[in-house]
Amino acid sequence: MGLTNIDWVIMGVYFAFVLGIGAALQRYMKTSTDFFLAGRSIPAWVCGLAFISANLGAQEVIGMGASGAKYGLATSHFYWIGAIPAMVFVGIFMMPFYYGSRARSVPEYLRLRFDEKTRGLNAISFAIMTVFSSGISMYAMAKLIQLLHVLDAPFRHLGIPQTWIFHTGIVVSALVVLSYIYLGGLTSAIYNEVLQFFLIVAGFTPLVWLGLKNVGGWSGLKASLDPSYMHSWVGMGNPHTNRLGVEWFGLTMGLGFVLSFGYWCTDFLVIQRAMAADSMASARRTPLIAAVPKILLPFLVILPGLIAIALPAQVVSPLATYQTTGRAVPLGQGLVPVKVDPTNNQPVLDQHGNRQLDYDLAVPNLLLHYFPTGLLGLGLTALLASFMSGMAGNVTAFNTVWTHDIYEAYIRPNAGDSHYLMMGRLATVFGIALSIGTAYLTTRFNNIMDMLQLVFAFVNAPLFATFLLGMFWKRTTGHGAFFGLLSGTVAAAVHHGLTIPEGSVAGIKGGWLGLVHTYPSEMAQNFWTAIFAWVFCFLVTILVSLMTKPPNESQLIGLVYSLTKRLPEGHLPWYQKPVFLGGAVLVATVLLNVIFR
Amino acid sequence: MGLDIRLPIGMFFTLLGILLTVFGFLSNPSLYAQSLGINVNLGWGVVLFLFGLLMLYLATRAMFFRSRLQKAKLKGKEPQS
Numbered sequence: 001m002g003l004t005n006i007d008w009v010i011m012g013v014y015f016a017f018v019l020g021i022g023a024a025l026q027r028y029m030k031t032s033t034d035f036f037l038a039g040r041s042i043p044a045w046v047c048g049l050a051f052i053s054a055n056l057g058a059q060e061v062i063g064m065g066a067s068g069a070k071y072g073l074a075t076s077h078f079y080w081i082g083a084i085p086a087m088v089f090v091g092i093f094m095m096p097f098y099y100g101s102r103a104r105s106v107p108e109y110l111r112l113r114f115d116e117k118t119r120g121l122n123a124i125s126f127a128i129m130t131v132f133s134s135g136i137s138m139y140a141m142a143k144l145i146q147l148l149h150v151l152d153a154p155f156r157h158l159g160i161p162q163t164w165i166f167h168t169g170i171v172v173s174a175l176v177v178l179s180y181i182y183l184g185g186l187t188s189a190i191y192n193e194v195l196q197f198f199l200i201v202a203g204f205t206p207l208v209w210l211g212l213k214n215v216g217g218w219s220g221l222k223a224s225l226d227p228s229y230m231h232s233w234v235g236m237g238n239p240h241t242n243r244l245g246v247e248w249f250g251l252t253m254g255l256g257f258v259l260s261f262g263y264w265c266t267d268f269l270v271i272q273r274a275m276a277a278d279s280m281a282s283a284r285r286t287p288l289i290a291a292v293p294k295i296l297l298p299f300l301v302i303l304p305g306l307i308a309i310a311l312p313a314q315v316v317s318p319l320a321t322y323q324t325t326g327r328a329v330p331l332g333q334g335l336v337p338v339k340v341d342p343t344n345n346q347p348v349l350d351q352h353g354n355r356q357l358d359y360d361l362a363v364p365n366l367l368l369h370y371f372p373t374g375l376l377g378l379g380l381t382a383l384l385a386s387f388m389s390g391m392a393g394n395v396t397a398f399n400t401v402w403t404h405d406i407y408e409a410y411i412r413p414n415a416g417d418s419h420y421l422m423m424g425r426l427a428t429v430f431g432i433a434l435s436i437g438t439a440y441l442t443t444r445f446n447n448i449m450d451m452l453q454l455v456f457a458f459v460n461a462p463l464f465a466t467f468l469l470g471m472f473w474k475r476t477t478g479h480g481a482f483f484g485l486l487s488g489t490v491a492a493a494v495h496h497g498l499t500i501p502e503g504s505v506a507g508i509k510g511g512w513l514g515l516v517h518t519y520p521s522e523m524a525q526n527f528w529t530a531i532f533a534w535v536f537c538f539l540v541t542i543l544v545s546l547m548t549k550p551p552n553e554s555q556l557i558g559l560v561y562s563l564t565k566r567l568p569e570g571h572l573p574w575y576q577k578p579v580f581l582g583g584a585v586l587v588a589t590v591l592l593n594v595i596f597r
Numbered sequence: 598m599g600l601d602i603r604l605p606i607g608m609f610f611t612l613l614g615i616l617l618t619v620f621g622f623l624s625n626p627s628l629y630a631q632s633l634g635i636n637v638n639l640g641w642g643v644v645l646f647l648f649g650l651l652m653l654y655l656a657t658r659a660m661f662f663r664s665r666l667q668k669a670k671l672k673g674k675e676p677q678s
Contacts, residue, residue: 006620010613017609021600028599046602191602198606202613202648206641210632372628374620374638378613 003150007377014381022180022188032421035185036400037276044282048289051273053193057390058383061301065363068305069336071243072229076298081256084291084589086264088582091287099283100558106268107405113470113559115478123405125459134394135438141387142169177392178432189396196385203382204300210370211307224310233597245521254527258534262464269397288581308335308362332357335365399427450508461530462488462537469541474560480545488537495532501525607652614646
């Protein structure tokens with residue numbers, strides 16, 4: 001497939017605006033607060049859109065479509081049980097301490113509330129994680145460009161070897177992200193995230209509309225799919241009667257409580273967007289405003305996957321790798337092709353000998369299937385935009401944590417503000433350079449990436465227990481937090497090492513310490529790993545806290561719930577009050593859960 | 598921050614809308630066989646154009662209010678709403 005001039009023009013215009021925003025913001029970057037915290041001057045709605053956009057990277061867009069094609073409507077749990085309650089909680093209960101403490105980062109909050117070692121542990125693991133995440137984003141983007149064959153013709157025309165498409169993807173995306181963050185700091189990243197949010201909506205709305213029209217609307221979609229695809233709660237009583245392979249308790253506690261609250265309430269990548277808000281009221285409204293579009297996102301990102309799998313299978317997928325080898329294309333399901341092993345061009349089989357489907361191609365295939373040139377340029381630009389803002393989110397979080405929590409804390413304290421501003425810019429450069437390294441590491445050692453992501457999961461899983469206790473129990477001590485976190489991570493690793501999902505071999509999937517329990521699916525194993533980590537962290541933190549010297553209460557004012565005065569809200573109109581917004585969002589979420597049960 | 602984000606977003610979508618609408622208007626109808634016979638470039642281009650205009654309107658309105666507020670401050674009295 002080829003793009004025509006109009007598609008290139010649309011992409012070009014987008015790149016021009018992205019860089020233009022960075023250039024226009026450059027003259028406002030005078031202090032480190034401008035660069036790292038957008039001068040704490042961003043209105044709530046902009047922060048809110050950036051709050052969800054930073055998470056709406058292309059891996060999310062493509063991944064949620066893939067999950068939609070694989071698991072059906074149950075994927076909505078990642079939104080309606082996962083994200084939303086956590087976003088309401090962070091807005092109403094936690095933001096007063098993040099924003100009110102004037103901490104410049106989440107690790108810095110940990111230092112104010114606990115001690116240096118807890119901050120160090122969090123800062124270093126977070127910094128490594130962001131570099132790797134941004135590298136993986138970069139890798140995925142270059143891979144997708146290669147797979148879509150959009151650059152094949154122009155490269156042939158210019159006489160450049162096709163293998164350079166991958167390198168070009170990496171270098172160009174790195175340079176663009178580098179320039180706009182170097183120039184405009186967090187503001188630039190936030191503004192581009194907002195632009196990207198609207199682009200995703202602009203690119204995916206017509207896709208869902210055309211797809212639904214083609215399959216005969218909602219009733220047509222329902223008629224052409226197995227009923228198990230169309231329910232989110234029916235069958236959740238038993239892991240074997242739903243597509244996720246999880247039971248309701250593991251789902252609500254593992255995903256709904258531990259993992260989602262752990263991400264949305266403690267991950268600096270998203271919290272940083274709220275810290276940039278222009279006032280406490282705006283900071284609290286940020287996640288609540290973000291929750292409104294977040295509730296509706298499943299219709300934009302999960303439905304395409306369902307449509308792709310519901311279409312009649314005789315449609316030949318434009319992306320099957322087989323086309324290039326000239327062999328017959330084996331039928332996948334709908335627009336989702338059979339997964340092909342790139343080393344030998346054979347279909348990948350599961351343990352029962354069935355062909356596996358390449359669900360990650362559901363969304364890209366749907367785009368190519370419905371969009372004529374013109375709209376196709378818009379759709380691809382939206383995907384590119386979300387890859388880049390996924391990277392940018394990680395890079396801005398990295399340069400802040402590096403500068404404030406590692407460089408200023410341990411390498412060079414007490415330097416002037418302009419020195420840290422310069423270090424922030426430098427950190428942007430080497431953060432991106434490290435990400436490029438990571439992206440190439442991924443091409444060589446795919447297993448290393450899987451392993452690292454596993455380790456990150458172990459590190460992240462217990463975090464929410466630490467924050468919950470830290471913010472709501474004044475007796476929690478620094479030693480308690482530190483050893484709680486460590487033991488939570490160890491508990492996660494041990495649980496993973498002793499269990500395995502059905503049909504897997506011991507190794508990266510678990511069971512490397514022995515076998516105590518077999519889970520019906522990988523997802524169930526993940527959720528329970530998180531539950532174990534959380535419970536261990538929670539209990540050990542309490543135990544160690546009770547055994548160590550209580551913290552000085554006068555130093556915890558503004559950091560702990562019971563020692564902080566309630567914020568006056570009388571001046572806010574009713575529709576801006578956090579409790580009203582949060583309540584409305586929760587009621588809407590419950591309704592959606594009931595409608596699509 | 599000094600730059601109102603609605604300004605670049607408005608400009609971007611207005612331009613994008615014009616591009617898609619004009620292209621949709623001039624393009625060969627056979628192009629739209631894959632989009633169920635609907636000229637999506639034309640239709641969606643108009644929608645995006647209108648969205649861009651809305652953003653531009655909001656940005657300029659805010660700019661107008663800000664400058665009026667500033668003028669009022671310079672004169673040393675409260676702005677009249």
